[in-house]
Amino acid sequence: MSSSPLPAPDAGTGPAAAPRSPDATRRSDRSRRAILDAALDLVGEVGYNKLTIEAIAARAGVGKQTIYRWWSSKAAVLLDASLALAGDAQPEGVWAFPDTGDLAADLKSVMRATVDEFADERYAAPVRALTAAGATDPELGARFTERLLEPQLALYEDRLRSAREAGQLPPDTDLRLTVEMLVGPLTYRWLMRTAPLTHAYAEALVDAVLGGAGAGWDKS
Amino acid sequence: MSSSPLPAPDAGTGPAAAPRSPDATRRSDRSRRAILDAALDLVGEVGYNKLTIEAIAARAGVGKQTIYRWWSSKAAVLLDASLALAGDAQPEGVWAFPDTGDLAADLKSVMRATVDEFADERYAAPVRALTAAGATDPELGARFTERLLEPQLALYEDRLRSAREAGQLPPDTDLRLTVEMLVGPLTYRWLMRTAPLTHAYAEALVDAVLGGAGAGWDKS
Amino acid sequence: MSSSPLPAPDAGTGPAAAPRSPDATRRSDRSRRAILDAALDLVGEVGYNKLTIEAIAARAGVGKQTIYRWWSSKAAVLLDASLALAGDAQPEGVWAFPDTGDLAADLKSVMRATVDEFADERYAAPVRALTAAGATDPELGARFTERLLEPQLALYEDRLRSAREAGQLPPDTDLRLTVEMLVGPLTYRWLMRTAPLTHAYAEALVDAVLGGAGAGWDKS
Amino acid sequence: MSSSPLPAPDAGTGPAAAPRSPDATRRSDRSRRAILDAALDLVGEVGYNKLTIEAIAARAGVGKQTIYRWWSSKAAVLLDASLALAGDAQPEGVWAFPDTGDLAADLKSVMRATVDEFADERYAAPVRALTAAGATDPELGARFTERLLEPQLALYEDRLRSAREAGQLPPDTDLRLTVEMLVGPLTYRWLMRTAPLTHAYAEALVDAVLGGAGAGWDKS
DNA sequence: GGGTAATCGAGACGGTACGTCCAGTCTTATA
DNA sequence: TATAAGACTGGACGTACCGTCTCGATTACCC
Numbered sequence: 001m002s003s004s005p006l007p008a009p010d011a012g013t014g015p016a017a018a019p020r021s022p023d024a025t026r027r028s029d030r031s032r033r034a035i036l037d038a039a040l041d042l043v044g045e046v047g048y049n050k051l052t053i054e055a056i057a058a059r060a061g062v063g064k065q066t067i068y069r070w071w072s073s074k075a076a077v078l079l080d081a082s083l084a085l086a087g088d089a090q091p092e093g094v095w096a097f098p099d100t101g102d103l104a105a106d107l108k109s110v111m112r113a114t115v116d117e118f119a120d121e122r123y124a125a126p127v128r129a130l131t132a133a134g135a136t137d138p139e140l141g142a143r144f145t146e147r148l149l150e151p152q153l154a155l156y157e158d159r160l161r162s163a164r165e166a167g168q169l170p171p172d173t174d175l176r177l178t179v180e181m182l183v184g185p186l187t188y189r190w191l192m193r194t195a196p197l198t199h200a201y202a203e204a205l206v207d208a209v210l211g212g213a214g215a216g217w218d219k220s
Numbered sequence: 221m222s223s224s225p226l227p228a229p230d231a232g233t234g235p236a237a238a239p240r241s242p243d244a245t246r247r248s249d250r251s252r253r254a255i256l257d258a259a260l261d262l263v264g265e266v267g268y269n270k271l272t273i274e275a276i277a278a279r280a281g282v283g284k285q286t287i288y289r290w291w292s293s294k295a296a297v298l299l300d301a302s303l304a305l306a307g308d309a310q311p312e313g314v315w316a317f318p319d320t321g322d323l324a325a326d327l328k329s330v331m332r333a334t335v336d337e338f339a340d341e342r343y344a345a346p347v348r349a350l351t352a353a354g355a356t357d358p359e360l361g362a363r364f365t366e367r368l369l370e371p372q373l374a375l376y377e378d379r380l381r382s383a384r385e386a387g388q389l390p391p392d393t394d395l396r397l398t399v400e401m402l403v404g405p406l407t408y409r410w411l412m413r414t415a416p417l418t419h420a421y422a423e424a425l426v427d428a429v430l431g432g433a434g435a436g437w438d439k440s
Numbered sequence: 441m442s443s444s445p446l447p448a449p450d451a452g453t454g455p456a457a458a459p460r461s462p463d464a465t466r467r468s469d470r471s472r473r474a475i476l477d478a479a480l481d482l483v484g485e486v487g488y489n490k491l492t493i494e495a496i497a498a499r500a501g502v503g504k505q506t507i508y509r510w511w512s513s514k515a516a517v518l519l520d521a522s523l524a525l526a527g528d529a530q531p532e533g534v535w536a537f538p539d540t541g542d543l544a545a546d547l548k549s550v551m552r553a554t555v556d557e558f559a560d561e562r563y564a565a566p567v568r569a570l571t572a573a574g575a576t577d578p579e580l581g582a583r584f585t586e587r588l589l590e591p592q593l594a595l596y597e598d599r600l601r602s603a604r605e606a607g608q609l610p611p612d613t614d615l616r617l618t619v620e621m622l623v624g625p626l627t628y629r630w631l632m633r634t635a636p637l638t639h640a641y642a643e644a645l646v647d648a649v650l651g652g653a654g655a656g657w658d659k660s
Numbered sequence: 661m662s663s664s665p666l667p668a669p670d671a672g673t674g675p676a677a678a679p680r681s682p683d684a685t686r687r688s689d690r691s692r693r694a695i696l697d698a699a700l701d702l703v704g705e706v707g708y709n710k711l712t713i714e715a716i717a718a719r720a721g722v723g724k725q726t727i728y729r730w731w732s733s734k735a736a737v738l739l740d741a742s743l744a745l746a747g748d749a750q751p752e753g754v755w756a757f758p759d760t761g762d763l764a765a766d767l768k769s770v771m772r773a774t775v776d777e778f779a780d781e782r783y784a785a786p787v788r789a790l791t792a793a794g795a796t797d798p799e800l801g802a803r804f805t806e807r808l809l810e811p812q813l814a815l816y817e818d819r820l821r822s823a824r825e826a827g828q829l830p831p832d833t834d835l836r837l838t839v840e841m842l843v844g845p846l847t848y849r850w851l852m853r854t855a856p857l858t859h860a861y862a863e864a865l866v867d868a869v870l871g872g873a874g875a876g877w878d879k880s
Numbered sequence: 881g882g883g884t885a886a887t888c889g890a891g892a893c894g895g896t897a898c899g900t901c902c903a904g905t906c907t908t909a910t911a
Numbered sequence: 912t913a914t915a916a917g918a919c920t921g922g923a924c925g926t927a928c929c930g931t932c933t934c935g936a937t938t939a940c941c942c
């Protein structure tokens with residue numbers, strides 16, 4: 001866990017505007033990883049609301065200052081931890097969206113995987129926490145969106161674009177809108193817990209988006 | 221503001237399972253309203269994260285215990301405050317979904333109004349806060365969903381059902397799925413702030429859902 | 441326990457100067473006794489510092505207001521409770537100091553009894569508490585001294601006066617001073633716990649005081 | 661004020677048996693002195709009963725936790741404050757009891773000074789408060805007795821011993837008893853306020869005690 | 881014997897302080 | 912100079928009681 005060595009320290013999430021930014025070259029990678037791991041463990045154990053910087057420091061065997069030096073809030077720590085987690089899962093950089101030529105199948109495959117991820121609290125807890133925190137804290141939200149969300153949306157968009165170019169979608173298709181029609185309802189159910197999140201749901205959603213709710217009905 | 225007199229006290233949000241529940245018949249309506257109003261004011265002024273029970277009590281001119289007696293957390297207060305706010309806006313019970321016979325127009329009208337509500341921070345701040353808090357606290361989330369969200373979704377569903385019965389939608393249309401395809405992307409943009417939330421977006425979304433992204437395209 | 445029926449309500453201890461004094465003739469003797477008993481029980485169980493009006497009310501099965509109506513503080517309640525306790529022990533009014541003609545023997549007898557009382561926490565706890573509270577609260581202290589202490593000192597003084605008149609003490613003996621030389625050291629040990637309080641100590645004290653007081657007399 | 665640098669932290673007064681004791685070597689002497697001074701000032705201003713930890717912290721410009729870290733109660737703070745006060749008055753260690761050869765004169769001189777101290781509320785208020793608190797809280801009482809009271813009693817005892825060795829007191833004189841006959845009545849009047857505390861009273865008391873104790877001796 | 885005025889049990893109320901937890905800053909000593 | 916450790920100021924937490932204030936339900940006196 002906790003992969004790519006020593007990214008730039010927390011650039012922008014915090015309001016702090018550090019009085020004098022620390023020297024990143026002397027940063028202890030050992031501590032950094034320990035902090036990230038501790039944060040992930042703890043958010044799973046006690047939940048985001050009861051997650052404290054002190055507990056992270058204690059669990060990581062690290063001074064509090066070492067956390068404050070490099071991150072501006074527990075949310076920022078958790079964001080980096082989630083990025084590290086995602087990075088570990090896909091070490092060769094960015095994740096590859098399948099492209100078998102069958103758009104519906106590819107989307108279903110990816111969305112089924114997403115459903116599974118959401119069901120795994122180990123992965124879902126920090127993301128849910130970040131989503132919630134980001135909703136309330138615009139600064140964090142922007143960073144979360146930019147670093148975690150957008151890269152994934154872009155993959156969807158790329159796949160849809162390739163489908164549009166292949167003539168599998170109308171040329172005037174609003175790609176962004178379509179992505180959100182896929183991702184929005186899924187995320188909605190996950191966050192709001194209005195109903196269980198299943199593979200069947202994901203597949204029905206893909207079918208509905210690609211087919212259209214009233215598609216061809218009015219026409220006839 | 222703060223309408224319907226003395227609903228049952230916080231039934232279920234709190235984990236406390238009160239040692240000895242207070243006597244609701246002797247509850248001070250004056251204090252209850254003051255607390256709800258103060259909570260709404262403050263969440264608008266300082267945001268949810270910096271909202272404190274102490275500040276609410278001070279602003280309302282109330283002892284802290286009077287808040288803890290009737291609510292289990294600041295989130296629970298805010299939920300009741302939002303319900304009161306919604307109740308005041310629509311005193312004659314539940315809001316009426318327009319039904320002009322033109323489904324697309326009706327949906328667009330409602331969703332444009334929703335976009336406007338989301339843009340009004342006075343209304344949006346507490347809802348955003350509750351959504352976030354509910355994502356992290358399942359108990360609160362359930363209550364939030366049940367009391368605020370579901371009633372609204374039901375209205376959408378009713379309207380779609382009436383459309384389906386009128387033959388404007390295919391008879392096998394999954395109403396729930398369709399509702400989520402409308403509400404999900406809108407909520408997603410609002411929460412994640414991935415892109416600005418406009419009337420045009422709402423209308424495009426309605427068209428896409430009713431028409432289908434690739435509707436008729438593949439077919440031909 | 442809790443004897444003489446319905447004495448005047450708290451005359452003087454409190455700063456309250458009641459807005460409108462209650463009608464003592466309608467006072468519930470049942471409640472009064474229950475309160476006094478509860479206070480004594482509780483002070484024995486939890487100590488004076490953790491004794492609360494609410495606990496007394498709950499234990500006595502009485503509304504808080506019923507206590508506040510008749511007493512001005514927990515100390516005032518405890519003072520009445522102690523008076524009732526003392527009154528019960530000596531129902532026929534004031535206690536009789538022995539007068540066998542042998543001053544030393546009489547004093548030793550009384551002081552041995554006092555040592556025993558001090559050793560009985562049932563009796564000692566409230567008195568110790570009142571002594572302590574009175575030291576800090578002059579108003580209460582005055583009342584405590586006047587109602588509990590002085591009557592006892594007067595008995596000592598009377599006995600010494602009778603001895604002086606019988607020629608067993610020098611005619612210029614300062615009675616008050618002598619009383620305090622007897623009672624002071626005993627109380628000192630009891631309060632300060634500098635050393636154990638024994639019968640032997642009490643007797644040695646009497647001998648030392650009388651040896652001093654009669655010294656010049658014997659000589660001539 | 662607030663002299664000797666960094667004595668051991670509150671060893672024994674509290675029931676807490678600290679979960680993990682703080683590192684006394686890193687203690688802030690600045691804060692410690694500020695707390696002690698604030699406590700003394702406040703006890704003089706509002707009295708012991710209305711003295712609060714919060715007020716001490718506020719007056720001292722200190723976090724509450726800093727008080728709770730080093731003391732177990734307001735009484736413990738006040739005890740240290742009194743010790744510091746006493747230590748400041750007599751920096752060269754322990755106070756010297758006069759020994760002019762004239763025992764009665766020496767005792768009178770000291771007891772007159774004690775009467776004056778008791779009359780000075782600046783000094784008397786905390787001592788009175790501690791005496792009262794100690795009467796109710798045995799643990800505190802023991803500490804109070806050991807640290808403040810006994811050292812003074814020992815001085816009396818030493819002076820009396822020297823007098824006994826000089827043949828000014830009978831060789832079988834009970835020194836401890838004699839000390840208590842001097843100190844007990846004085847303290848009794850001071851605590852109980854049964855009568856005014858004057859120089860004349862102190863002198864009469866010394867005469868009475870010495871007249872008694874030395875009576876049979878002088879004769880021969 | 882019904883009217884009425886007070887006390888009574890109960891407990892909600894506006895407050896104050898409690899003792900605890902953590903945030904974020906600062907200091908000290910290692911390495 | 913970055914670190915582990917942890918004391919510091921400060922602020923909010925949730926709880927316990929304070930003393931006051933309604934509420935019916937007795938209860939005792941007066942008409």
